[in-house]
Amino acid sequence: MEIVPKIIVAIDGYSSCGKSTMAKALAKTIGYLYIDSGAMYRAVGLFCMHHRLIIENQIDLVRLKEFLPTLRIEFNPNGQGESDTYLNGVNIEKSIRTLEVAHVASQISTIPFVRETMVTLQQQMGFSKGVVMDGRDIGTDVFPKAELKIFVTASPEIRAERRFQEMKTNGESITYEEVLANVKERDERDTSRATSPLHKAEDALILDNSYLSIEEQLTWLLNAFQETIYKIQLK
Ligand code: DC
Secondary structure, eight states: OOOOOOOEEEEEEOTTSSHHHHHHHHHHHHTOEEEEHHHHHHHHHHHHHHTTOEETTEEOHHHHHHHGGGOOEEEEEOSSSSEEEEETTEEOTTGGGSHHHHHHHHHHTTOHHHHHHHHHHHHHHTTTOOEEEEESSIIIIIOTTOSEEEEEEOOHHHHHHHHHHHHHHTTOOOOHHHHHHHHHHHHHHHHHOSSSOOOOOTTOEEEEOTTOOHHHHHHHHHHHHHHHHHHHHHO
16 A cells, blocks of 8 residues: 655635635545644734733733743544644634734734744744644745745735624624724735745745635645645656
8 A cells, every 4th residue: 555645734814814714614525634834823913812911902922921931722533523722621613713812813923932942832833744834934834845825915905894794693793994903914924024924935825815715725735735745746
């Protein structure tokens, strides 16, 4: 029997462009572990909110540095074929999906010592390969040697509309304009921060999903995955 090599699939791109949905679907289809690196920054953000480490919009860096090594961030199966995010043993999957946490996570992700810690954790999680990880710096900093790198884009308006529909379904009271402003603010922060700003890795494939259905995206990803495996096997 031929042994199929295991690889790392790195999916990076702007916020709310459906990275997690496609990464999750791909991981499920190919039997890989899915890791949502954004959830890790959100977990740190939630911790700061709960422990009063944010005062007048400023993060208490001294206390955060002290607490950070004590945080246990894990992904555990939720019985529905997916994983939930846990912080120190508590399931925080739902509470990290609010706009407020997204805002704090965006601030948190600009702090170099937080990034360093998260990148190390992510590298450990992907050590045995067979992983689909999504985020902003996966193909550039976390796994610069990932065998398959995808850079996902879609217009801010389309991303805001998708996110708005999702939040409305979850019963959140928010306007489309607020969501659009948040998307643009996060784009700005993600691309302009000093440490690991979001940019396409040179060897990443671009996937503009503005007008693609979820099924079409999955087909595209599966093709890219199979082609990568095929090329590795030929070597
Ligand atoms: O993908 P997300 O919206 O859940 O990410 C939350 C925040 O974390 C977002 O502002 C970008 C940041 N992030 C990052 O800087 N690097 C990553 N690898 C993943 C997320």
